[in-house]
């Protein structure tokens with residue numbers, strides 16, 4: 089898998105990116121760039137930073153940026169393991185994350201799919217680190233699955249001081265997908 093081809097999860101989160109993304113946007117784990125492009129098309133969005141760990145994904149997104157549409161000028165790409173290589177003082181109005189959320193089986197390692205032994209580990213790292221990269225009033229748009237352990241993810245959000253609301257639940261054959269909006273209490 090050179091990069092993650094958009095699936096039902098990407099399409100579901102895209103609906104809320106189109107409705108809610110604003111200001112300076114971070115698309116964490118951009119993959120094909122589907123959510124970065126959706127964000128950049130919105131008039132309320134000023135800039136989009138598209139991050140991924142995978143060179144193939146970043147090469148694909150950079151290639152798309154050669155097009156002529158004006159909204160493409162809002163997008164830049166960067167390789168980073170979550171926030172590791174993002175400047176400490178960079179802040180965002182909107183952080184988008186469609187993470188790898190499946191629990192790892194022994195031997196499974198693909199970074200686009202597996203979020204850790206419980207599925208939720210990468211989400212917890214993101215939520216913990218994102219606190220210092222959100223502008224006042226900023227939001228996180230997060231997708232996860234019933235396979236990720238919903239109760240644990242929601243408990244973690246609250247423990248880290250986020251408020252949240254469920255924007256969508258979509259039932260599939262073997263899982264439910266959830267989209268959450270999170271923000272910090274002021």
Ligand SMILES: C[S@@+](CC[C@H](N)C(=O)[O-])C[C@H]1O[C@@H](n2cnc3c(N)ncnc32)[C@H](O)[C@@H]1O
Nearest residue numbers: 092098117118119140141169170186187199200
């Ligand atoms: C489920 S895919 C989502 C891709 C795209 N955003 C979408 O909605 O179709 C998860 C993406 O996160 C990237 N990723 C995984 N671990 C990461 C990490 N530690 N830091 C940055 N990106 C990561 C993967 O390479 C993959 O592109």
